[in-house]
Amino acid sequence: MPGDGGVVRLLDVVSVVPCADGFRFVRGAESLRVRGPLGPLADAVDRLTSGVPERVEGAPVVARVAAALAERGWLTADAPGYGVGEPVERQVGYLGMFGADPVAMQRRLERASVAVLGVGGVGAIVAQHLVGAGVRDLWLIDHDTVAPHNLNRQFVYRAADVGSPKADRAAAALTSTAPGARVRAVRAAVREPGDLDVLPADLDLLVVAADTPPDLPDRVWAWARGRGVPVCGAAVGLETGYWGPLLDPRRGHCLPCFEARRTSLLAPADVEVGAALTEPTRFSFGPVNTAVSAFLAYEVVRFLASGTCSIVNARRHLVFPSGRTEDLDGVACQCPPCGDG
Template identity: 35%
Template sequence: MRVRLKDCAWERFGDDLILVHDPREALTLADPDGIVRTLVETLSAGPATPEELAARLRDRGHELTTEDVREGVLGLDSLGLVEKADDQWLGDSRLDERHFSNLTFFGAYSSLERSRADFVRKLRDAHVLVLGVGGGGSSLVQCLAGFGVGRLTLVDRDDVAPRNFARQFLYRHADIGRSKVERAAEWVRDYDPGIDVRAVDRWISGPDDLADLMDGVDVVAGGLDGGPDIQLVVNEAIMRAGVPLVCGGMGRTEVMYCSVDPGVSPCLLCDESDQPSPAEQTSAGVARRLSRGLRLNNALIAPIAMQVGSLIAYETLRYLTGFERPRAAGQRVILDLRTGLTPQATPFPRDPDCRACALVPERR
């Protein structure tokens, strides 16, 4: 396998080599005999196999075996400094241009084991079920399309209305009165004809309303309008299917997102287990009953809608590619508008008797 050095800068400092790949941090590598510097300089001249590198290093006066060089390369790999040289691109000039930024992003996470092209291929093979294409959902659709997710199933029941234009940029004045989900699917097809998109104009009132949409889905993402228990309906559906969920939205002065990894993290119903019952004759019970009955007009303005959509999309990206672990699995991440959108995570309790967690099929 040919090895490539990622873009970086270095300089000798006494017996050390100072090396910078990510501007936020500098690596200091002990290098009293200059071998590390010579290895880095040799790699910077172009991709090479460990055998070729060993030969080049011997030409520069370092008598190292191929195994010595291989161990050195693995050390650089552990620091995120090298990657596979022959799998940076998708092999199609049109696709390489289309996914240039995505490939560049994943270059920060690529290694000898997994190339940047591997991550993008994973996205192109993925299927995401998007629930809701309104406020945050419309931004979510745009992000997923930008990733190049290969298959999207969009679910919504609303029609385009003038009040949507403060925050939903998939739609135009001429779309007023049309099905949002049909128009959103049209937008995706116009944006990238290579994405397979399906529009489902359907009201979701129970888990069975989602059952026929789960086949082959990798992640369910978004949020639906409905009663206070609509997210528990979605939670039961994803637990039955064993498919991760990423959802979010806005309260009056808070932005929230969370995710559920069935069989791994606590679920949304677990989160209900330590909440006071609205029927309790306590101050907490009364407060919850009042909160559940409170009618909130949609205060989701454009930048907040885009933030909700992007947070959900980024967590979805974690599930789809594994470039890093899901950050919101089994916890609620809240960004408080009153404190400048400072995030704070609160883990869900784990309910050993949760009836939704008991529905999760055995993992393959």
């Protein structure tokens, strides 16, 4: 069981459903059915919900159920009530979907240092979710100013912000939402890897949400690889959008190898068209921007809280007209030992 001899209890995200011959514990798509006399089982449920000693003595039914739940990671040593009265109050329990220590995960979020490159249709929404999730050290990098056409989908801005630097106005808006957050605005374009040296060396994640110039991912990767900083991003087109991969140089991930894998799966015509279309579409639709941004934010928060997520060395695609999703998994780095890629 979790903990060090203290009290453990059922994760908040685990529901208990009575059955004719016992109880079913449900966590997302997973379930555990426990059969037996209803009286002792009901007592076990009550005690596990409120908390029991990690080493259960003299209560065999409680001990049996607790052992089965602990095997699945559905018990926590956290005291209930962390964050009560705070914006994260309803989130802490949800983090139990990612592991058995929601409070520790929430605290990791609050200690995380994250940078968002590009505070536009994707980056502005991701930044809002990061601050809402409890991230308190955020860097926003953007060289652009707020334009009227941004207001249909970049909800961090207001009409009065038109003409002002995006990074400045986004930082001000997010700080007003979370007064305890340190949101730093950097008004700059990334023309070469060294332009990112303004960021701290111990950055936990760099989110790339800008789409120009076309070789921006290569510039960012060159900087991140040399400093061991994880990187992820997303982009939205007319009919499709994607989020990921999240590449961590410390885990042997590699952007050139991921791109080689991706292009190897494309038809020759698709490679040719992709090489020709280097400019992002000038059209933009709020709902699809929001959808892809929310999926990316989900994975980013999960990664910062638990250390993993489904886009680690993987990319997820969403086809908007059909709602169909497609997955692309990367490979281990195939570059020469020098790591020059």
